[in-house]
Amino acid sequence: MRLITFILLPIYWASTAHAGLPGASYPSPRDISSSSSSVAAMWKNITDTLEQTLAGGGWDSISSYLLRNTTFSIGLFSLYDKNASSLQYHHISPSTINGTFGTTHIDSDTIYRVASVSKLITTYAGMVQLEDDEWNTPLTKIYPSLQDFIETTASDPDFVKNIQWDKVTVGDIAAHLGGIPRLGLPVASDIALLGTADPATLKIWGLPTPNITQFLEQYPCLESLQFGTDTVCGIQDYVQGIASNPPRYLPGNSPLYSDSGFFLLGGALSNLTGKSMDELYQDALFTPLGLKSTFSNPPTKPELLNRTVIASTLESDLINVPITTPSGGIYSTINDLATIGISILNSTLLPVDRTNRWLQPVSFTRDLHYALGRPWEIYRYVHPDTNVVTNIYTKLGDAGSYASLLALTPDFDFGFTILGASPLGVQTQAIQLIADQLTNTMIPSLMNQARREAFKNLAGTYTPKAKALNTSVTLTIPSSSKAPPGLVISKWVSNGTDVIDVLAKTLMHLVPHVPQLPANRNMVRIVPTIRDVTVSGQIAFQMETVTPVGPIVGNMFSEMYNVGSWVSTIDQLTYHDIPINEFVFSVDKTGNAFSLSLPAYEIELVRNK
Template sequence: MWLHNSLAVASLCLPGALSNFLSPTYPSPRDLSSRNSHVATGWRNLTTRLDHSLHGRSNSTLSLLQDLTFSIGLFSTHDSGAETLQYHHAAPEILNASHGTNEVDGDSIYRIASVSKLFTVLAGLIELDGEDWERPLSEAFPAFAQSLREHSNSLDPVYNTQWDVITPSALASQMAGIAQYGAPWYTDFLTTHAFNEAFNTSSPVTDPATYALPPVDESDPAIWPPCASIEHSVSGQCAPSDYTEGVASNPPIFLPWTSPSYSNNGLSLLGLAIANLTGKSMEEVYQESIFDPLDMESSYSEVPPSSEESRCVIAGAPDSGWALNNGLSTPSGGLFSTLNDLAKFGVGILNSTLLSPTETRRWMKPVTHTSNLHYSIGAPWEIYRYTDPKTGIITDIYTKLGDSGYYGSISAFLPDFDTGFSVITASSKATRSQQTLFLIQQIVDTILPALTTQAATELENNYAGTYISPTPNFNSSITFTASKHGAPGLVVSAWISNGTNLLPQIPTIMGARDYRLRPALTTPGDAGQIAFRPATSPQHPVRAGDPSRLFTSFYDADDWTSFGQVMYANMYLSEFIFDVDSDGVVSAVSPAAWRVTLEKRD
């Protein structure tokens, strides 16, 4: 966005003319696990409540988790001790199970359901190049090309899926607009009724006659996909060529790149595309691109070997879901892992171990909105926008949820804090899904405020204070104070530059009287430099759900339109660059345009 210089300079003098920008409110906290950390305290409070509810006589809502077996834990790129913040609970069915483990810990092996999708997309980002991601599926699968040829003169976008437009990137971001399932993992009343009749399990619920559905020509091969046979439905296995032939004729849900539509089918196709384009099996892809580099020795893309059964969390009978290899649906939901391995996976993503930092940042961004203001979609991220109830600050939580049969999970990432958490659960009870979501909510309600408080504490301890020029007889100093009221961040409470008091010039330098300095640029690694820039508060905040000032508040609510407009000799007036060591301790600050380094004095 370009603004005329006179407008830009004039806007600097308007109190509260601009607003916050999308970045962390604080530098990432370095201490999550010590006894003095607010995060560790919050975790102890949560786990104490869990203990009292699950093993004591408490009647709190947490006692609803009695029948849920689960493992939960944190991870951080700055504090390896965060991985010790774990909690595990074995429900009665696991305590008394005749197969698998009877107790759970960080090395217990669970099915992770659709968290597998996150591994599949990451593996694709590692293995494929940019051209592959935008290659039409009709070039990768002969069945799709054949379907297009058959409809070349009669293609109807309402009834015929446009496989020449759908790409791996559309599949990864749930923007392909295709069916959620393909045979044999879908429900078609005609085929289901036929199977029920064959097994003498007919039910009015799936009888077409119950719904007055018209008769169809049952000799038409299009209504009997190759993988819709009784054999395939029982085994869940299907050849890739048969599977793609079956889904080729599925009608679309939306046009590609129109609206997000969750599709397990899409991630199965993405796995097939990755295998086709690399010439490797997906088992090889997971092992070579993710498991081995991250030392995830307890993660599997097939049912773990019998030698590992003593570590496996098996809910219900083994043949009720645990012991079935997922075959083509493995990329969608067939992986197995442990809490400790998921921590390695989380740190590997946040640390850009497998992708470059630029690729990681580009990946961890939304692709589309949903109809919910608090929920966006990435590839394959499910992004929740958490609003702090006290400050109104928004924190984006990048997640992938897993929910299938007796197993549930989530991998959650908080890039603003360089941390995250994992949850994996198992239960044969019908309440498993809702209990898993309830447990996740308890972690979010506990950890997000604790992270914010810890980050604010470290900001005050490490960044606030007085910085003085080490040059003799050079009267330059600056004092930063951590804001304790209103918007969080740093403010300049005193500033002398070569004998000149700059406090009266703060509104011009910062762009407003009401501002807070927040981190905007960080050099990679634990040690280096962090550049702070001012975020300014809107003069008339727009209330949630009130569209009356949607456009008239544009310049009152968008800092992002005005960065980098006021400079001196090609350096930004409002940029302050702090030198930080590997422990997060700040030693100096450089007000960029003044070309001076001021050392911190205790």
């Protein structure tokens, strides 16, 4: 898989520090698809531009070439708006229309090979079937060849030369943290193989003549995986070849993309569950989610082949090497991938706590915009107007004629899929182009829609049922899209006391090194922290402040409290150990609030209509 890079705006701090609590700024938008939705309006702009680009206008001539020569499908989905899946776009390239095999009609049930999105599907199946502690199983407990290798080299451990297989866990390889090779066997570009056919190649590189017989004997699977013969390659045969490979990193040290890790992960999951991978996929995902168009074997039956995109040849596009399926051999549709995405956002198959832990980074890259999970490729989108960060959990794929992307934004309970294929090898660039445009337009529109719905569903004045009490809370949204997002507390009176005035002053004194600046009533706002709508019908909000400091350049430690609401303001003021700054809304099935509880004040306020 070639890593796809989203165009993201750089992080910077403006005259007001906006870095608040991690996570959502508003409850997730529920209207994605209607004519009044900001998201639907932006989607129409995108599809109109796609049409213009395909016609030779739009973005530019290169984009036009990439898109015209790629068959692709795009689909949106939302946890709360089931009609969001109707927002789709499909294009069929001339090569697909004129192809000998496969479909000549593209829709949401068209089958594509999903390439390395298979890694996510494999990990998801493992999450459903394994207990948490099983992810810590070392690979030597699963593969005898690896245990034998460790025992053979025990007298002279060389951590530069030999992989510490007894330290590499199932969880490590799911997160690309095994430090193991990308493929674990020589590919066609291996200089030893090239030099066998053309000795001049060896001379160019100044390399010695290889013992090609011994070299090939080390890899029992080489013929099957590299040369396309009919030799059956089992996972144990593959492990025998990779066992003596040198490490790229020490286990758990640094992420390094590894297809071989997912070859091994498939075998590990099969071993730990006692099921074949075909059975595991069916039992864990395909059957429970009703995935009728997702397959762990090539869709060769005529009725399936007739709706499959064949971009190159039948032999290459429907190649079936079972040990590679967990890494890149699954076939699916945008409809089924949307079902998978929604099930993750909804915790349909996993307990909520396990989903929450799964949707977290495990390691980081050198780029501040990117992190990695199991096997999430996490992109940190920075909103250009507020500097708020939205994490996008993705898995991208690129194999042969196919490219793919599944993306989730938990802050908005939203996602999208893109599947593409091209015989010209431009499918990844086309997917990349589309993903950039979707990200840079849809994410801001989701924030805008969430902001609009928060005003409709949550803003207003809340008062007690007992009219004699001089208590009320008035909430609104920021007047400008450039202001920090969240519900602004414009008025808060409790038993005749102006709480917000006291609170604004007090919060500034909770951080010792911050200058005692004049209190700013507009600093105080609340953001959602616990969304339990489906169970209790409640949404908990916590307060955070906007610190009016100057531009921040460097000084990471001294400025931490200024931009770190997670450490500086939340939960510091309590009454009977209950946070003063906790607000709990009771909402109906549409997300519309009818009351607001202030737990520390032991009072429930009713929203005034």
